[in-house]
Amino acid sequence: MTVPPPATEAAPPAPQRCGLIAIVGRPNVGKSTLLNALVGQKVSITSDKAQTTRHRITGVRTVDEAQFVFVDTPGFQTKHNAALNRNLNRTVHGVLADVDLVLFVVEAGRFGLDDAKVLALLPEDKPVVLVANKLDAVHRRAELAPWLKGMAERRNFAEFVPLSAKKEADVTRLFKILKPYLPEQGWFYEEDALTDRSEKFLASEIIREKLFRLTGDELPYTSTVVIDKWEDEGELRRISASIIVERDAHKGMIIGQGGERLKRIGSESRQELEHLMDGRVFLELWVKVRSGWADSEEHLRSYGYE
Ligand SMILES: Nc1nc2c(ncn2[C@@H]2O[C@H](COP(=O)(O)OP(=O)(O)OP(=O)(O)O)[C@@H](O)[C@H]2O)c(=O)[nH]1
Numbered sequence: 501m502t503v504p505p506p507a508t509e510a511a512p513p514a515p516q517r518c519g520l521i522a523i524v525g526r527p528n529v530g531k532s533t534l535l536n537a538l539v540g541q542k543v544s545i546t547s548d549k550a551q552t553t554r555h556r557i558t559g560v561r562t563v564d565e566a567q568f569v570f571v572d573t574p575g576f577q578t579k580h581n582a583a584l585n586r587n588l589n590r591t592v593h594g595v596l597a598d599v600d601l602v603l604f605v606v607e608a609g610r611f612g613l614d615d616a617k618v619l620a621l622l623p624e625d626k627p628v629v630l631v632a633n634k635l636d637a638v639h640r641r642a643e644l645a646p647w648l649k650g651m652a653e654r655r656n657f658a659e660f661v662p663l664s665a666k667k668e669a670d671v672t673r674l675f676k677i678l679k680p681y682l683p684e685q686g687w688f689y690e691e692d693a694l695t696d697r698s699e700k701f702l703a704s705e706i707i708r709e710k711l712f713r714l715t716g717d718e719l720p721y722t723s724t725v726v727i728d729k730w731e732d733e734g735e736l737r738r739i740s741a742s743i744i745v746e747r748d749a750h751k752g753m754i755i756g757q758g759g760e761r762l763k764r765i766g767s768e769s770r771q772e773l774e775h776l777m778d779g780r781v782f783l784e785l786w787v788k789v790r791s792g793w794a795d796s797e798e799h800l801r802s803y804g805y806e
């Protein structure tokens with residue numbers, strides 16, 4: 501007589517998981533590029549200039565029962581001590597206090613004093629994943645294993661993940677690695693949420709990105725963008741924004757010969773805004789000089805710095 505196999509019961513649905521994951525590292529290692537890849541949409545601006553990110557930016561991605569709430573942070577500053585930099589570093593500290601997990605991003609094969617200073621800030625009691633980014637740029641792969649071994653001696657990292665933020669397969673693999681670190685708890689955001697930032701904030705950031713990308717290194721990082729007016733007229737959005745710089749000479753650099761550069765910043769911004777908001781945009785851009793804004797706590801607050 502054969503015994504029938506026990507009836508298979510449907511597995512109970514997995515409980516929801518949700519957790520906060522900070523993305524930290526020195527400037528320009530690719531933190532915001534990684535955040536955008538993880539979210540699957542651009543929520544944080546990127547450029548090859550250090551100090552592109554100025555604010556804490558949340559990006560959300562829900563995969564099956566797990567909601568990942570990533571927090572992009574400004575690259576930690578060790579060089580200057582202006583109010584803007586103190587503000588950026590305060591933002592990094594504030595984020596670290598709240599999170600369940602930290603992604604410490606470095607460039608694969610490199611670990612300098614500026615990276616070490618960030619590593620020293622990371623709380624002892626939180627799991628830290630070492631993300632060795634820009635793997636595509638490493639030509640001598642054989643040197644990576646000894647480098648990783650050296651990194652393991654610096655801290656008890658929870659995981660080691662060499663990857664390229666620009667490779668989709670790498671980013672997909674990262675979700676699998678991170679999921680067990682999310683606590684079992686209800687989601688903080690809707691299933692399809694992408695970010696906690698407003699359209700207005702994203703718009704000012706997009707303009708700042710074009711400004712950063714289209715001006716050379718001669719433009720100091722201390723320039724910012726504020727939205728002065730935002731009106732919806734049916735399908736059309738009328739946006740007026742100001743680029744704030746510290747000196748008259750910087751104003752000239754942005755405007756360019758015959759106004760060419762400002763025109764290009766405006767038209768590239770407008771195209772991306774139209775794409776983001778799926779509608780027509782009329783964008784008016786001004787350049788204003790406010791000397792010392794980056795060293796004034798009051799100005800920083802009025803421009804939206806926390
Ligand atoms: N080759 C390569 N370049 C990358 C990769 N990820 C990011 N980058 C580039 O690195 C530069 C810096 O990227 P961001 O994402 O702005 O860096 P960040 O760490 O957010 O910089 P801050 O906000 O200034 O701290 C950009 O030019 C990116 O295109 C990667 O995986 N491979």
Ligand SMILES: [Mg+2]
Nearest residue numbers: 531532552553
């Ligand atoms: Mg960034």
